[in-house]
Structures are given as structure tokens and as C-alpha cells.
Amino acid sequence: MHKIDVILGLQWGDEGKGKIVDYLATGYDMVARFQGGPNAGHTLKFGGNKYVLHTVPSGIFRENLNNLIGNGVVLDPVTFQRELRNLEQSGVDFSRRLFVSRKAHLILPTHRWLDAASEAHKGKAKIGSTLKGIGPTYMDKTGRNGLRIGDVESPNFREQYEALKTKHLELLKIYAPIDFDLETAEQDWFESLATLRKLPLVDSEYFVNDALSNGKKILAEGAQGSMLDIDFGTYPFVTSSNTVTAGVCTGLGVAPQKIGRVIGITKAYCTRVGSGPFPTELDNETGELLRKEGMEFGATTGRPRRCGWIDIPQLRYTMLINGVTEICMTKIDVLNIFEEIAAATHYQYGGKTTIQLPFDLCQTDVKPLFKNYKGWNSSLDDIRNFENLPSEARAYLDELEQMLGVPIKMISTGPEREKLIVR
Ligand code: GDP
Ligand code: IMO
Ligand code: MG
Numbered sequence: 001m002h003k004i005d006v007i008l009g010l011q012w013g014d015e016g017k018g019k020i021v022d023y024l025a026t027g028y029d030m031v032a033r034f035q036g037g038p039n040a041g042h043t044l045k046f047g048g049n050k051y052v053l054h055t056v057p058s059g060i061f062r063e064n065l066n067n068l069i070g071n072g073v074v075l076d077p078v079t080f081q082r083e084l085r086n087l088e089q090s091g092v093d094f095s096r097r098l099f100v101s102r103k104a105h106l107i108l109p110t111h112r113w114l115d116a117a118s119e120a121h122k123g124k125a126k127i128g129s130t131l132k133g134i135g136p137t138y139m140d141k142t143g144r145n146g147l148r149i150g151d152v153e154s155p156n157f158r159e160q161y162e163a164l165k166t167k168h169l170e171l172l173k174i175y176a177p178i179d180f181d182l183e184t185a186e187q188d189w190f191e192s193l194a195t196l197r198k199l200p201l202v203d204s205e206y207f208v209n210d211a212l213s214n215g216k217k218i219l220a221e222g223a224q225g226s227m228l229d230i231d232f233g234t235y236p237f238v239t240s241s242n243t244v245t246a247g248v249c250t251g252l253g254v255a256p257q258k259i260g261r262v263i264g265i266t267k268a269y270c271t272r273v274g275s276g277p278f279p280t281e282l283d284n285e286t287g288e289l290l291r292k293e294g295m296e297f298g299a300t301t302g303r304p305r306r307c308g309w310i311d312i313p314q315l316r317y318t319m320l321i322n323g324v325t326e327i328c329m330t331k332i333d334v335l336n337i338f339e340e341i342a343a344a345t346h347y348q349y350g351g352k353t354t355i356q357l358p359f360d361l362c363q364t365d366v367k368p369l370f371k372n373y374k375g376w377n378s379s380l381d382d383i384r385n386f387e388n389l390p391s392e393a394r395a396y397l398d399e400l401e402q403m404l405g406v407p408i409k410m411i412s413t414g415p416e417r418e419k420l421i422v423r
Helices: 017-027 077-089 109-125 134-142 147-154 155-171 184-200 204-213 246-253 285-293 311-320 332-337 391-402
Strands: 004-009 032-033 043-048 050-052 066-069 100-102 219-225 259-267 269-272 304-312 326-330 340-349 352-354 369-374 408-412 419-421
Touching: 004 017, 004 340, 004 369, 017 043, 017 219, 017 326, 043 259, 050 219, 050 311, 066 204, 077 184, 109 134, 109 155, 109 184, 109 369, 147 155, 147 184, 204 246, 219 246, 259 269, 259 311, 269 326, 269 332, 285 304, 285 332, 304 311, 311 391, 326 391, 352 391, 369 391, 391 408
Parallel strands: 004 219, 004 259, 032 066, 032 219, 066 100, 259 326, 304 340, 326 408
Antiparallel strands: 043 050, 269 304, 340 352, 340 369, 408 419
16 A cells, blocks of 8 residues: 655745645656645746646646645635646646545635635734634634535535525624625636536545545645744734644544655745744845745745745744655755845743744744855756765755755756756
8 A cells, every 4th residue: 555645845835836836746646735725825937837736736837747736725715726727728638537525625706705804804913814714614613613525415505505604794793894795706616616516536545545445546645834833933923724744644634654754845934924933034135035036936926935045943943843755955046146144043032042932923022143154156946966065065055954854855956847956
């Protein structure tokens, strides 16, 4: 029996998961999303084109490969339909290769409305949500009120929908009114269900475990990043699902002993979009330069991403929670222009120097301690193996690897599929 391998983000999302999943997918029989929803934006670049996926797994462009949207995902049929239409226009035949779990939860139009009303109500304290309805949908899931994909097959689906909608309309009364065209949103929503019904809906826990028993290789694709995890992230500035390896067990129905490789992805620096603590953030020209060079603007919302240096205590924390077996470092090319680069090696707070994160990064005044490294100041464009990297880049990576304690097995040197060094 094969084990299920996992790829997930070790920072605050946007580490380049889409690119790496697409690259590795050829070695697998199935790619499966296990949590999150259309708040994700995974970018793939190949053949001169760029594609952004939100709900669809990043294995969809590879032939002879199944893609599964697992039970842990929350799905908005409207954004999903839009994504599928884009795929159709790009000539991708997904009809027999894209499966959806009956146990995945549905994002209703009123979930999006609640998300927006709640954020507006929070004012300055807002999470900076993508406003895709993620929080309210997971609240209904854990509150045991949600609607699931499998419910669309039920004869009284409309009644179930109306009951939940009515409840949401009552809830909305606690917030100041905001504009929302429910009638149009509802019409689009019901129309989009037709697309969903055409896809194979599966009991995904059997689907996944049967595939494993039959010797198939599965890659689980994380969304968001570990620092946005509902339990271990910078709460309350987090998303509403478990973005860590444990989420694979609950989001796909696989047992812990079936987890194989855990590939943790980190940028060679660090970004965050939305509000919340970010110890190594550079609110200066250097941060601006990272944003410009890295083209750090959200793939889902277009918002500028906050930028800073790589943070070793933060990475060691998320590697611990995830049981990372190897690291993939992306966007190292973004550092090409810097004379000098830096990494936070320790934190200082409460009168001590430590590599441990405090209980609450929001309430603790953490001072990161940086170590500087000489930059390489040259292009990495045509480099396909580690030995050919400039000596400064190798020294930087070697030292990071030592501090992280796990091998850096992949190094990404550009957004395109082929720009990858595999060691
Ligand atoms: P994801 O959410 O983790 O899949 O990441 P996003 O797609 O949101 O953001 C990553 C961005 O960086 C995308 O625009 C990618 O095309 C781009 N990207 C990925 N890897 C690299 C890399 O190694 N170098 C550069 N310059 N860009 C990269
Ligand atoms: P991918 O998969 C980066 C952030 C939002 C916000 C917080 C909560 O592309 O890495 P939500 O919409 O979930 O209620 O937002 O989480 N966020 C992401 N940031 N990448 C993502 O996904 C994100 N998904 C959510 O910006 O701060
Ligand atoms: Mg993204």
C-alpha cells in the first residue's frame, strides 16, 4: 500500500504550492485538496500561460490523473463553475477526472454576506478575510447546521437551503446593514448547481482509501499556510480550517499511519496578506523591493502582500506541527537583486532570547534577531542544479538547512514549471 504524500505551506500562504503540486503531479495518480476553499489562489505557469486555481486541485492540467475535492473543503458552486469554464476554454477535459466529496460543505450566498457584514462590523480589528464566505461556512459546519454537496441530491434540498438562509437573515440583523444583492446571487447559485451535478460526486473516504489499497499514489495539496491554521496560527488572524498535516486525516478520511512524505513549502523570504502579526515584516524600502521583485499581490484578491525576511523560529514551529520530512524553497530568484539578505534566527521577548513562539504573537512584543548574508547579485535563470548556484546562494541555503534541520530538496527559481532545482 502506498502512503499519501502531502504538500503544504509553512508560512502565511502563497508559498508557491500550486506550482510545486503541478510539477510533482506527474508522479502521482491523484491530487486531492483537503481543506480551505475559494480563499485559496494557486498560480501555475507553463507554455507561456498563467492559470489561477481556487477550488480545483493543481493536478488538473496533467493528463491521466484524478483530482479530488475532499470532505474538508468548503465549495462555492458559483466560483467553482467560473473556474471550470476557464479550464474548458483552455481546452482542459476534466469531466471524468474531477471528483467532489459528498461530505464537502457548500458556501451559500448568505455565507458571503455574513462574512462581509462581520468584517465591516470589526472595523480596524478586521481579519482581512478574502470575503469568500469561508468563516461563516465552517461555523455552520462545526455548529452542525451546514449544507453538504451530497444534499444537492436530496429531494428536499430547496427546503434545507431556505431554512439555513432564513437563519442567516436573522443573524445578519446583529450587524449594520451592508449592500448585498441576494436575489442575483441566489439565482447564480442555483444555476451553478447544474455544473456541480454533472461531476462525479463520491464518498471520498472510500474513494481515497480504495485508491491507496490498489497501490495508487496520492498527493494531498494544502491551501493557505500553517500560520493561518485555526488551532496553531496567529489566532484570531487565521482562516477557519486546519491547514496542517493533521487536516489531511480529517479532510480526506485517511488514518495518520497512511501519511508518507510531508513536503513543507517556504519562500526564501516571507509574506502575509490580510491583518495580523508578522514579526519579520519590513515596513520600509526593502519590504517594498521584495513586493516589487516578487510581484507580491494576492492571487485571489489582488491585495498587496506584506513582505519581510525569512523567519527561522516561525518555520521551526510549523515544521514541528506538520512533521515536515523535506523542504521546498521557492522564489529564491526574488533575492537576486539584493546586496545583502537576512534571516531571523531567534526571537527576543519577555527578557529572553528563544526560538520558541509565544502563546500569542498578537499580544507579545517580539523582537526578531537577524543574521545577515551576502547576496549573490546575479540571475539564476538557467541554473538547473544545486552545484551551479552562486556560492553565496549555496552558503545561504546550507545555513538555512542547518537551522531548520530538514533537507531542502527542491529550490524554485522562477514561476514557470521548469524553473526548479531538485536535489
Ligand atoms: P500558492 O497559493 O501557494 O499556490 O501561491 P500563489 O500562486 O498564491 O503565489 C505564488 C506566486 O509566486 C505566484 O504568482 C507564482 O507564479 C509565483 N512563483 C512561484 N514560484 C516562484 C519562484 O520560484 N520564483 C518566482 N519569482 N515566482 C514564483
Ligand atoms: P493560498 O492557498 C494567503 C488569509 C486572508 C486573511 C485570513 C482569513 O493561496 O495560500 P479567509 O478568507 O480564510 O477568512 O481569510 O487568511 N488567507 C490567505 N492568505 N493565501 C491564502 O491561500 C489565503 N487564504 C486565506 O488574507 O488574512
Ligand atoms: Mg495563493
